[in-house]
Amino acid sequence: MKKRIIIIGGGASGLMAACTAAETGAEVILLEQNPSLGKKLLLTGGGRCNVTNNRPEEEIIRHIPGNGKFLHSTFTQFNQYDIMTFFIQRGVVLKEEDHGRMFPVTDKSRTILDAFIEELKRNNVIVRTNIKVDRLLMENGFVTGVQLEDSEIVLADRIVLATGGKALPRTGSKGDGYKFAKAAGHTITELYPTEAPITSDADFIRSQELKGLSLRNVALSVKNKKGKTVVSHQMDMIFTHFGVSGPAALRCSMFIHQTKKRDKTESITMALDVFPEQSLGAVEQNLQKLIKSQPEKSIKNGWKDLMPERYLLFGCEKAEIDPQKSLKELTPKEIKAFAAFCKNFEFQVNGTHPLDKAFVTGGGVSTKEINPKTMESKLTRGLYFCGELIDYNGYTGGYNITGAFVTGHAAGHHAATDEYQEA
Template structure:
């Protein structure tokens, strides 16, 4: 069985290894001069390779495609991946939130380990070779066409990734191959990224990191989610953990339908916050309101908050009216972030959307339209939250595709 794997990222390396150890003759084609350019930048260069949890828990962190992934994640679970990497000599450690990293804190060690598995299983690597087209005859795979050559293969596994961080080689080629084979594509959009905010109210807060705050997500005026944790304001708007999570939840919705509100004090109810404000006001009656708020808010957030409430920074606390106090309360709890749009693919950790799951067999990753054609990894319409869940999508689907492609029909 001759198998071609297109793309040498996490999914491609796993698929190539699984196919070769299943007895296939495997060639992995990578357009770059080496494998794993994206792996190299994962987890800030440390590679959060998976999440140490049971498949049932894992699937709760998948945003789209959870049902489709069930079979492949149970067949090749986070535990299976961790065992495989450790057998291959890569020592692992588990950090906060069950996030798994190499002990060396070097993402390149993950690639090395996977490459060693491939080499030992006899995978042949072809670098600097970009696949341009598939060769399909009578709904059956015949081979692939590169910039310089044509190759005949019984099976072809597409692992070309999505559109995020295109400088790593992931430029959406897999979508074109899928379309050539007649597959539907769910429009790819950036996910796990920062958000652009309107106006410039947030500029004074640029660089401000907030802990223990909440983001409330409204869709068409209805509150649908509330996320607690950390975020920061940036030169374009906002980013940080809860903003990334929010982006994954809203990325497929029209921007006009979305409203994001920041709760500066989620631990306090409206009533508790009002009592706190009244106490602070009583103790600081003759001071400027901006000074009085210092106990409650970081310095750089005071000016934007007061300006949103139309209160002068120098206004004395004893002259703040009841309605101004009420505006302050409202904005402390429900500060409209003036959401504009998501950041682009250049900065998105993953792509949401891709090859429609309807026409892919979830057990084998084989196309239901073209015999011998497989898709795995980020090219598929599956995505998850941060925490090692996205790489595990690549590993589980890559493993399923490789094992299936090695089988003779």
Template sequence: MEKFDVIVVGGGSSGLMAAINAAEQGVRVLVIDKNPKLGRKLLLSGGGRCNVTNRTTRSELIKHIPGNGKFLYSALNQFDQEDIIAFFEGRGVALKEEDHGRMFPVTDSARTILGTLIDVMNKLGVTVRLKDPIDSVLYEAGRVVGVLTRAGERILAPSVVLAAGGRAYPRTGAEGDAYAWARSAGHTIERLYPTEAPLLSHDEVIVTKALRGVSLRDVAVTLWDVQLDGLSAAEIAHTVCHEKLKALTIHQMDMIFTHFGYSGPAILRASGHVNQYLHRTGFKEAYLTINLAPNESREALMAVAEDMREKQLLTILKHWMPEAMAESILTLAGLDATTPYKQLVHVEFERLFDLVQAYPLTAYESQPIEKGFVTGGGVSTKEVNPSTMESRLTQGLYFCGELLDINGYTGGYNITAAFVTGTIAGRNAAWSSFAAE
């Protein structure tokens, strides 16, 4: 029967950081993982380039982690984005900053990041066991005492860090095993749902594939807290533009029409909110709109059109969007593409610009959690100490990474949460093991 001071279950981003920070305190650490290799999901992050963090302000970071981001305040006071950057640069990894504060290794390879984490861990003498799934976490008298492997081996430790991930990307081994281990310690698992996942729709343009493959650049996608059943597309656009409705979330980025619905960064960021809205309300569909010229006011749009008043409507709309999108708007507005702008009456150009600023979409759900980038839901943060990542219910049990009910947008926010929670969990798990001796 082996004994360690800290056992880290899961060899992903948060688990590797937890193991490193625990070992730096001088304790004996075991990383145990059912996968044949460490960091399988990390290698897929950032499109294989690994967006290690986002160099933004603390408030912006929290804002971009809509799933309980405020829980991270205490942890970020101990280890934040700049510390992540210093960690890698201090170990010879050159980083570069790209748009919106995203930080990547200059090699543009996630293997650089994973290799660095493994090298540091090896130098610290961390023991690694792969292809060794655990069956359960062992508890006695309200505290952790170790783990039991599926092979029937008991491995003892006074501190256990659960870093086994959520359910997104199951091909990386993320099957939600750790939820049962957390429940056995009395923890609540908040409802699991997909985030950063494409949206599914029965809209006519999707069913007919009229806009399949059309990409839109720098548009604003808004999810509305309203049901607009029975209204035409033009009526929905008019309602959105001229009535005070509650917007649940707005994301100004790119998007794309697919054969099943909608995707692209703006849609992915809205998806978790859509899933939560549909679950909360019980509605069958969520209503969203696209502002195809979000940087222009209605007056500015009309001024541009007026300057081209002799030209056909299709030609004018192509100033702001792809031709196929312009054709769809004209169809919904009931206008002929060849009509010169100067021939429109007031109600017609109002209808036209309503659709430019609020082209309507609906979504009935997103792709399933297994196809999402990030798992929403997880171990309730109310039951975890935000300063240490230790369970409030079971002594010596720590949580980090996607297993927690924390989720952010793509752009380096989720891996930041993983590195931060892993660091804090690892350090405190080591210190707790001293007290248990």
């Protein structure tokens, strides 16, 4: 007899769960509170939908710093290459870009969403949009269905929660899944913003002297109260009117939150290295070479190719150097001071943008209470979880959506196929 499975949430993980469960032979009902499916999916990858990453599994797990190891079991069942195959078999041509990121050649998220919608139709999935679930129905430790906001009862043999986190609430991710999980006895770990721009009250941020300045291939680091580096990311970044943003900053954001909590402090030190592939000594030598090759030039002109002019002038200010004087007038102490600025400019930050402005939610349903192979609740039988609702989070670059797809596949497959032994 066919199992009836309710999937709550029509985002990336819910769509994969619904397609997988239906393909396996279950009767699937997909409930989505928005007027249409995949609202957040359409925004991913800047509207181009970075569907996964072509790096090896271990590297992908490393790029999911928030409980990524929890996903090992799901990867053995459905991995990044299976994700690619899933879309290719459904007519989506993919291309690889920098850092292993995989996109549809159309450069449109709509291509990915349309592939899912066609699959839902092909497998006769019942899709109900504009539907608000009020509560889960449970009896003797098993789920039995859901009650909708209008009091309608929909019965089911299994329920998959794919409601997302609390990031980008305009897409419908308002945290309803946490309420349902709590009602089923689950622990919700502290929620916090990740992949979020970083805020700072530093004088140079308040003065906006570097606002809008982009730096390429720099190393941005988070330091703890003992001065030790917690994490460092070598990518691009940008100074903003409120702090720092761009890929390097976004990847550091979860560590800002964690370090503040661990060190019990309101201010965190960040360090910026604009020459991450050179040692301090090598930077000093390079500065000396430029001085010897064009001693009559002003510092502003003689060092102009090292970095953007605004950052060069800012560095001169920090090193207490007049940028108008000639290179030959520089003292050894000034050269060392400027090199030190290049390699380790430290500034204070106080947090990140709030959760509702972050790209990804940190925290969620405790992984200790979920079977890592099946995604089933260890507390309530027949209840499965997938996607951002679970306490794992990754960097941008196809890692979060990979997590959504592999957990969605596991939840959909096991919800459709797992049988219970009679007591």
